[in-house]
Amino acid sequence: MATRLGLGLPQMQQYDLGRDVPEVARAAEATGYDSLWVFERILFPEPARQGLYGIPGLPWPDHYRSVADPLVTLTLAAAATSRARLGTSVLVAPLHGPFQLARSLASLDAASGGRVVAGLGTGWSHDEYAAAAVAPFERRGKVLDELIEVCRAVWGPDPVTYEGELTTIAPSVVGPKPAGPLPILLPANTPRAARRLVDHADGWMPAAAGVEPLKKQWADLRALAEERGRTAPLQSVLRANTLYTRETYTADDRRPFQGSTDQIVEDLHAHSEVGLEEILVELQGPLRDAQELKDVASEVYEKARAAGI
Secondary structure (H helix, E strand, C coil), X not given: CCCEEEEECCCCCCCCHHHHHHHHHHHHHHHCCCEEEECCCCCCCCCXXXXXXXXXXXXXXXXXXXXXXXXXXXXXXXXXCCCCEEEEEEEEHHHCCHHHHHHHHHHHHHHHCCXXXXXXXXXXXHHHHHHHCCCCHHHHHHHHHHHHHHHHHXXXXXXXXXXXXXXXXXXXXXXXXXXXXXXXXXXXXXXXXXXXXXXXXXEECCECCCHHHHHHHHHHHHHHHHHCCCCCCCEEEEEEECEECCCCCCCCCCCCCEECHHHHHHHHHHHHCCCCCEEEEECCCCCCCHHHHHHHHHHHHHHHHHCCC
């Protein structure tokens, strides 16, 4: 079975949100992409209190200076398409009130005919937490736990009732309900996060960092699922953050998914051999405009399918 391919939607400052999101979404669906994805960055601190991903000294990329709201972006894409799944990779859970986010995702799923995939994470930026979080950074795991529980409750049968640290729902009718099963995917970067995924989520959403680490993580996660008695299959979507270059990248320090379309497809092929169901290709960062994004996305897709992915 061929690996499903998804495409990141244009959210960055070089794109026109109202015009380019529907245009790229329609083109990607027509090309054959199985899914369309958004990510979340709410601000660009100057100076930042910490490096990118919390790594000291690592600068934030300039294209993070303006990133459109993920659910607004996904709603625009939903209205312009009919088939492609609509995913978040990822929403930073503690930046959202659990009840309101559960309702927003359910409404989008109902409106799109059951196409939403909820990728959720805890984030890493202290500046983002200071601006918008519903609880301190140190409680981020507990917030994610509660958000998952609230989603399951809100998306389930009425009357909905829930009692947590952040959320209290008196017995209530809460609608609309999702049109179908609305999967929750999580990263699993720590042993505790892996247990949360296996016990409470529908699948795994790692970021690509090389084939061998991915193989080990996937094997470890499946072993943990067996150990903990999970019977439901683990869904899987790999996020491939590309660094597209118009020419072949020839330096010795080439990272996975860095370089020309041929090099990106070469890495897609290698990572697809690990056996995950889907790969999200994020291309938008270094591209000039929507036309270039459509062109590069189409080229990557056609070459990937020709390569047997």
